Amino acid sequence: MQHERDKPLLAIVLSVALHAVALTLATQYAFGVPKQDAPPPDEPIMVVEFLPVPEVAAPPPQTTPITTPPPVQQAITPDIAVASAPPTPIDPTERAPITMDAPPAPSAQDWAFAAKYPLKNSKAYRYTWGQQVRSLMGTAVEGPDQGVVRFRIEIAPDGTMTRLETLWTTSAAAEQVARQAIARMPPSPPTPTGKPLVFEKTISFSPFVTDIPPIYKDDCLPDPPSFANRFAWNGHGQPGQAETPTPEPGESMAMEDCLKLLPQDSIEAEAAHDQRQLEQWGSSKLGR
Template identity: 55%
Template sequence: MRPYSSHRLFAIVFSLALHAGVWLLAIGYQFKYVSPAETPKTAEKIVYLELIPPPSQPLPDPAPTTTPPTTPITAPPPDTALAAPAPAPPPSPDSPRASQAAPPPPTAEEWAFAANYTNKNSKGYRYSWGQQVRSMMGSAVEGPDQGLVRFRIEIAPDGSLAQLQTLWTTSPVAEQLARQAIQNMPPLPPTPTGKPLIFDKTISFSPFASEGPPLYRDDCLPEPPVFRNPFAWDGLSPQLVAAPTPTAPLDPQALADCLRQLPKDSVEAESASDQRLMDQWGSSKTGR
């Protein structure tokens, strides 16, 4: 073997041994378990407790016990075994009840306006007629006699009653009082158009509701189209989809006559209109 070959072999063996040693040291350092340092122990302190009994005292003599006499339990008679509890007493008749005085009848000026107002099927005449009836019915008191009654009325051209029909009612007393007031009404002015006036009217005889004056500012606007179900069908006639009929606006002359009759709305009319909206739509839509 040549001399330089042995040196080369020695260098390779020495390099392998050196790498092996470094690898062994790295493994021993990485995976060596290091135990935590022991915490210094504190000296334990032992405390001894001694229980001393209380001084002895003589016990009092027990009181004599008596057994109460036993009463035999007997079943109730068959008639009263399932008897209902006594009913609650009725409310005191002396408790105050809500009431509302009758409104004043229409004045001569209000009747004069109603006798000449032709818009909206004589709107002012219809309101004054209902106010006159309600004022003659007297005060409304909370209780079973309060309620509503709706009539269909026909007024002759001279202002006299031509026909009276009850459509529905929630109180026979309210209907009787309203009919009595209608029969005893004073002479009324002629109808504004000089023709029979036919309308439906609801009279409220209640301490919690009152009809205020109407608003007249929108009476010259065209009537909104009446909604009719376009898909309604009787099953016999040809099935057709009905289109809504548009409302024609007033001609200039009729519009001018209508605007000439419009009065100035009062604060009471505005308040009554707001109250009707509140009663119609309720708190969920108006914030009340």
């Protein structure tokens, strides 16, 4: 029974103790009683030891093989024309000059035929005379001494030259060589007509020009008529009609006798004759 009566007293004591503890805590908080913190735990100490770096042998240097790059090919454009440099002019002193040997002298047969051919103002005699002069002039050399000279010649019936006149020349040296050759000519045969022979002859002393043999096949035909004003007056004497020219020996000769005098033309003469006709009368389109 007594134990029953002590329970309320124990509850009061416990209640008073709890309130005292709560009052103590509230008092410490209100008056700023510092709260003691717990000491920090011990931190571990780390010791770092640096060891020396071992020496390592350097690797040998790597050599890269040297390769030659392939040649660069330049693209060729076929549509674009590349202008070439102008050709270098050739110095004429760097090469040997062009020369032409003198033609052979006329043979005795050539002079025998020329002395008996009266047609066309003794055509064969005039050609043979010029060939004799050119053969005595010697070799023609390219240079300042080359040239052309034209003479007017008169030959007596016995073959003696009685007149030599220079009409024009392109080289004084060529004229001098021609005159020296004429002075050394052997005696010429008598003229075919038995009369003085007057003619003009061009002598070429050049390595690029030769005297072309004449054509005889048309010598029996009369010359085509040439225009001339027969009423023209030169101012001397009385005006009147011009005289009719005297016919050549071949024109008064019978055709059969004339044809017997004609020789056979050479191939060189035929080719030269055709070339002259083409240059004189041919069209310019034919040469293209």
